[in-house]
Amino acid sequence: DxxxxxxxxxxxxxxxxxxxxxxxxxxxxxxxxxxxxxxxxxxxxxxxxxxxxxxxxxxxxxxxxxxxxxxxxxxxxxxxxxxxxxxxxxxxxxxxxxxxxxxxxxxxxxxxxxxxxxxxxxxxxxxxxxxxxxxxxxxxxxxxxxxxxxxxxxxxxxxxxxxxxxxxxxxxxxxxxxxxxxxxxxxxxLKSLRDPSKKMSKSDADSNSRIELVDPPEIIEKKIKKAVTDSERLISYKPDKRPGLSTLIDLECAVTGQLPEEVAERCMLQAIDKSEYKKHVSKLLIEHLAPIQAKYKKLINDxxxxxxxxxxxxxxxxxxxxxxxxxxxxxxxxx
Ligand code: ATP
Ligand code: MG
CATH class of the missing domain: 3.40.50.620 (HUPs)
Known part of the structure; x- marks a missing residue:
């Protein structure tokens, strides 16, 4: 069994x-x-x-x-x-x-x-x-x-x-x-948003390194905005060379089920820059977590x-x- x-x-x-x-x-x-x-x-x-x-x-x-x-x-x-x-x-x-x-x-x-x-x-x-x-x-x-x-x-x-x-x-x-x-x-x-050489962890002293499932929308936006990336302006998926940015793409893929290469290609075609991309990822996460958070709000008081x-x-x-x-x-x- x-x-x-x-x-x-x-x-x-x-x-x-x-x-x-x-x-x-x-x-x-x-x-x-x-x-x-x-x-x-x-x-x-x-x-x-x-x-x-x-x-x-x-x-x-x-x-x-x-x-x-x-x-x-x-x-x-x-x-x-x-x-x-x-x-x-x-x-x-x-x-x-x-x-x-x-x-x-x-x-x-x-x-x-x-x-x-x-x-x-x-x-x-x-x-x-x-x-x-x-x-x-x-x-x-x-x-x-x-x-x-x-x-x-x-x-x-x-x-x-x-x-x-x-x-x-x-x-x-x-x-x-x-x-x-x-x-x-x-x-x-999934890597830490503050230090992509580490994994995202509950016990990390810096709470900006992780997005908690019940973080309110403005906190999610803030944490993604602060997420460590690199000095390149546009979007590409290179987990070794651009681990921070690649983590954001991983997040989009985890939510939508797309492949990272598809996401990177779309961003390139549309010449989306990092700050626009971060806003896009925040929005996706906020939408994805909304139903979980609605249930949580009721339960936690019971x-x-x-x-x-x-x-x-x-x-x-x-x-x-x-x-x-x-x-x-x-x-x-x-x-
Ligand atoms: P702590 O920092 O207190 O150890 P944690 O974030 O590592 O917390 P755990 O409670 O130790 O979380 O692990 C719960 C489950 O989540 C385990 O199956 C673990 O492998 C998985 N897990 C933890 N962190 C990650 C991560 N960054 N990416 C994917 N899975 C993870
Ligand atoms: Mg652990």
Missing amino acids: KQIFSGIQPTSIPHLGNYFGAIKQWVDMQNSLSKDQDTRPMIISIVDLHAITLPKDPRILNDYIYKCAATLVSCGIDPERNILYQQSQVAYHGQLSWILGCKVTMPQLGRMHQFKFKSDGLAEVPLGLYTYPVLQAADILLYRATHVPVGEDQLQHLELCRTIADKFNNTYSTNYFPSPIPLQGEFTR KKLLDDILDDGAKKANKIAEKNFHDICKIIGSR
């Missing part, structure tokens, strides 16, 4: 990178799932335990959990058809993480790009930042997931998850854990509904997790 699992950190409001790299894939999968009899409901976790690997004010974390849930539902995730829940409400994640941590080595964890990037420059590096991929492997394997839709930045973690699953299976002569396969959409790495959604999701997730964790304990010789 196919089991799809994915997660998102409540470190801020989801941005266009999260949307085109992950959330949109989830929605598309959900919509094709009902036709696929062999597939169990998709499991989507708001991973709050991952979000505290770097310091987080409790009020802010709490606020972002609701905002993340409201954003996902507004983007089209149906909490009835899927399991949408908050990671810390299923205690087995932490418990399985311990067991899996005994199947991974320190050099394996030290090689992770995300760890290197996020620990760079910190005076004190939290252990949780280092063991993050172990908890992530537990998230996935707890539900015996077979498919994990993620952006490109998570491929290395997923590879490690497969290594851990293999190691566990070999150690205990079992095939209990499937080897989860990453699923990637078309837009797997805390009771959001609580019900997350509690119901946790109930469903706990049911699966409890059974699986019990089986895992038996495999390792525990009672």
Whole structure:
């Protein structure tokens, strides 16, 4: 059987990178799932335990959990058809993480790009930042997931998850854990608007580097206007030489489904310059996000509904997790 699992950190409001790299894939999968009899409901976790690997004010974390849930539902995730829940409400994640941590080595964890990037420059590096991929492997394997839709930045973690699953299976002569396969959409790495050598990230200190899905129109305009490009006046698609401008073209393509070359050709024919082009991209994004934002505005004020959604999701997730964790304990010789 196919089991799809994915997660998102409540470190801020989801941005266009999260949307085109992950959330949109989830929605598309959900919509094709009902036709696929062999597939169990998709499991989507708001991973709050991952979000505290770097310091987080409790009020802010709490606020972002609701905002993340409201954003996902507004983007089209149906909490009835899927399991949408908050990671810390299923205690087995932490418990399985311990067991899996005994199947991974320190050099394996030290090689992770995300760890290197996020620990760079910190005076004190939290252990949780280092063991993050172990908890992530537990998230996935707890539900015996077979498919994990993620952006490109998570491929290395997923590879490690497969290594851990293999190691566990070999150690205990079992095939209990499937080897989860990453699923990637078309837009797997949207770049930061301020520094195209980086990916767009929720945790980037500069909020101008990302467009959040609920940014109002004037903020979207401002952020696109400020987006770093280059000194050439006209439009061409060259991700290596003109990464900043090419990201804007990527955004247009993500929204409209055109090819970047088509967009560049049209702009050349019409001699559109960068400032005109930026206005065009802003307009497209504002229009595209409007229906999501309209739903979000209603939902975010209905805390009771959001609580019900997350509690119901946790109930469903706990049911699966409890059974699986019990089986895992038996495999390792525990009672
Ligand atoms: P943080 O900076 O706190 O790590 P993030 O923006 O990286 O936040 P995550 O919650 O870590 O977001 O990741 C959620 C999903 O979004 C993952 O599947 C990840 O691969 C995907 N993703 C994150 N950033 C991008 C991006 N810039 N382009 C495409 N996909 C992305
Ligand atoms: Mg991330």
